[in-house]
Amino acid sequence: MPRFLTLADVAEILNVSAAQAYALVRSGEVPAIQVGGRGQWRVEEQRLEDYISAKYAETAARFIDA
Secondary structure (H helix, E strand, C coil): CEECCHHHHHHHHCCCHHHCCCCCHCCCCCCEECCCCCCCCEEEEEHHHHHHHHHHHHHHHHHCCC
């Protein structure tokens, strides 16, 4: 897998729409960088994995606290 993912890659991995992936990046929930003259977004693969792990931990904590 490449180091950096496009928003289309992120959307596919998370099984969400491109708009949802863009919203996650714009909000800062998924850390990303803008590259190139057109400011295309790229997400480092490890940052996405960290996001996924954090979401699993959040979900588990909700069930433990319930």
